[in-house]
Amino acid sequence: MKPADFEFMAAMLKSESGLVIGTDKIYLLESRLMPVARKKGMKDLEDLIANLRSRRDPRLLKDVTEAMTTNESFFFRDIKPFDLFRDVILPQMIEARAAKKSLRIWCAAASSGQEPYSLAMIVKEASARMAGWRIEIVGTDISTEMLEKAKAGIYSQFEVQRGLPIQMLVKYFKKDEESWRIDPALRAMVQFREFNLLRDLKALGQFDVVFCRNVLIYFDQATKGQVLEGISRQMPSDGVLFLGGAETVLGISDRFKPLPGYRGVYGLSDGPGAAPAAGAPPGPAAPTAGTRPLPGKPAFPTKR
């Protein structure tokens, strides 16, 4: 690929989805875009890039952007954040929203649906404590293709074995030929919408809990900061944000503070329960602390 073509592609991807790619990823560009070119009946990448430059086909721009996203996901990914949601955050919300009886949860990079469905399972298991509540789980993603898969709720044998406890498989899935189909009741608990995180988040409304996991890693610092800032404005003062294992707000946005003792979980800086502002010594939950249980905090054993 010509350097000018690479630069054009990199700039285009950054403005479309926030994705930052370096020249070390040329091979990735080529291997992901060749199938798009072929599907469109173009002879090579030069053809595809020429077409993009002329902006003749908006659909092509979308296909190229989507082809460059990394969509890997699995149920209860990393386990701990979901244990924390179930054992700490959800009970807190049940108490805090006892009068309002409503809860809105957002999965900001829902991909093929494993994350919002994992949350739906947890909420469903707690439904006895939330009788009469209005609970919304919204899963958004930039990728139409992934959202189609999420909406279908059909997973391969391989996918249902990555992270999903067997009891949950038996309880919430039905075998359909060689695949597994999610229970319609669980499916109905989650709404899926196409949404680009670079856009104005206002249209989505307010969320009590936000899972924005394993998507900021693809963005540069400035974009991460903008997205975090945007998310903070869509949360009430006691809202809670979950980030992925390799992500943090530290040094990127001062709108959020780590919730001490709960790795990967953040509250608003001006909200309750947030860690003291800058200058405080790093608590036991500093992102370097690893995943070991913290003194004085429950260890959230995974149920056998």
Next chain:
Amino acid sequence: MKSCLIVDDSKVIRMVASKIMNELEFKPIEAADGQEALDACLKALPDAVLLDWNMPVMSGIEFLRALRKLPGGDQPVVVFCTTENDITHIQEAMEAGANEYIMKPFDSEIIQAKFAQVGLL
């Protein structure tokens, strides 16, 4: 070091599983059927058992029922690992006291994920 008893009548599967166990820092112990596995458990209970279903001499489910009746036999974490992939088999395994269930084919990623879930890692 934790130990994992690998019970499968296929030598190839035992080899693959042993290799994965070594990577996960488990000491692998191999058994070719349920009876051999039970004999091994009578000598020393392993921390984990990776268990096939269909085997000559004694099947995986028969072994599991016998294991759970042994003194301390409720301790080992038992993960089925079988080609049987229908709900009926899974339920039967859970009722007999299995902790997790892997549907073959498996790879190290699946074993690792399942072991993490049951708190072995």
